[in-house]
Amino acid sequence: MCVDARGIIVATPAFLEHAGMSSAAAAMEAPMNFVIPPAPPAAVPVHGGGLFPVHRIYCVGRNYAEHAREMGFSDREPPFFFMKPADALVAVAEGQTGQIDYPGLTQNLHHEVELVVAIGKGGRDIPASDAAQHVYGHAVGLDMTRRDLQAQMKKDGRPWCIAKGFEQSAPVGPILAAQGRGPMTSGAITLAVNGQPRQSGDLRELIWSVAETIAHLSRAWTLQPGDLIFTGTPAGVGAVVRGDVIQARIEGLPALNVAVR
Numbered sequence: 001m002c003v004d005a006r007g008i009i010v011a012t013p014a015f016l017e018h019a020g021m022s023s024a025a026a027a028m029e030a031p032m033n034f035v036i037p038p039a040p041p042a043a044v045p046v047h048g049g050g051l052f053p054v055h056r057i058y059c060v061g062r063n064y065a066e067h068a069r070e071m072g073f074s075d076r077e078p079p080f081f082f083m084k085p086a087d088a089l090v091a092v093a094e095g096q097t098g099q100i101d102y103p104g105l106t107q108n109l110h111h112e113v114e115l116v117v118a119i120g121k122g123g124r125d126i127p128a129s130d131a132a133q134h135v136y137g138h139a140v141g142l143d144m145t146r147r148d149l150q151a152q153m154k155k156d157g158r159p160w161c162i163a164k165g166f167e168q169s170a171p172v173g174p175i176l177a178a179q180g181r182g183p184m185t186s187g188a189i190t191l192a193v194n195g196q197p198r199q200s201g202d203l204r205e206l207i208w209s210v211a212e213t214i215a216h217l218s219r220a221w222t223l224q225p226g227d228l229i230f231t232g233t234p235a236g237v238g239a240v241v242r243g244d245v246i247q248a249r250i251e252g253l254p255a256l257n258v259a260v261r
């Protein structure tokens with residue numbers, strides 16, 4: 001994006017390409033005449049350099065048996081999904097500690113450490129056997145949750161948006177490209193608060209694997225390059241308060257540290 005001599009914002013070819021417009025339109029560099037400035041795309045740093053632009057954030061609910069049990073559910077069920085807006089992302093650079101503000105309307109802000117899958121190639125009705133070729137890479141993420149509001153919404157049979165899709169609810173660490181490494185099907189996934197262990201599991205305990213999740217999700221929505229999928233959290237979710245530092249880890253991926261202020 002740039003501003004021309006008349007003060008009109010002009011979309012650059014890179015922006016148009018990101019916005020899904022044709023290369024012919026991009027070549028024209030047509031003035032866009034946005035009536036208010038468009039929001040910049042959300043993006044996550046890639047380990048080794050570059051930025052991954054974020055399109056949508058999908059999340060899988062109750063995808064580890066022990067966590068499903070702690071939430072009061074026991075039966076295996078088909079995967080279910082919810083979303084966070086892309087601008088709920090808090091991208092944390094390698095070696096940094098991210099910052100999130102304790103949100104309003106809650107007295108019970110919970111941490112959920114999750115494997116995040118970054119989609120590099122879109123598609124619909126993707127068979128699980130082809131899923132790996134749609135994955136750009138992986139990262140550690142936090143599905144921050146206003147648990148008290150979620151409990152109320154569940155009780156009332158209402159949508160979870162207010163519990164899951166609030167601002168700064170999706171901290172994500174650097175993406176490690178999958179190329180040459182293959183799919184992530186095992187490895188320790190843990191979370192500590194101020195150095196005290198809270199969550200512990202292994203990716204092999206996922207009820208629905210990454211490949212199966214992509215298969216299910218791509219039946220409901222056409223996946224796009226730039227989509228992130230939060231794949232669910234192991235047992236041990238709990239509350240954080242202002243001043244806490246969350247240490248989220250998945251074996252083989254860059255660490256994610258986030259302070260609550």
Ligand code: MN
Pocket residue numbers: 059060061112114143230232233
């Ligand atoms: Mn979650």
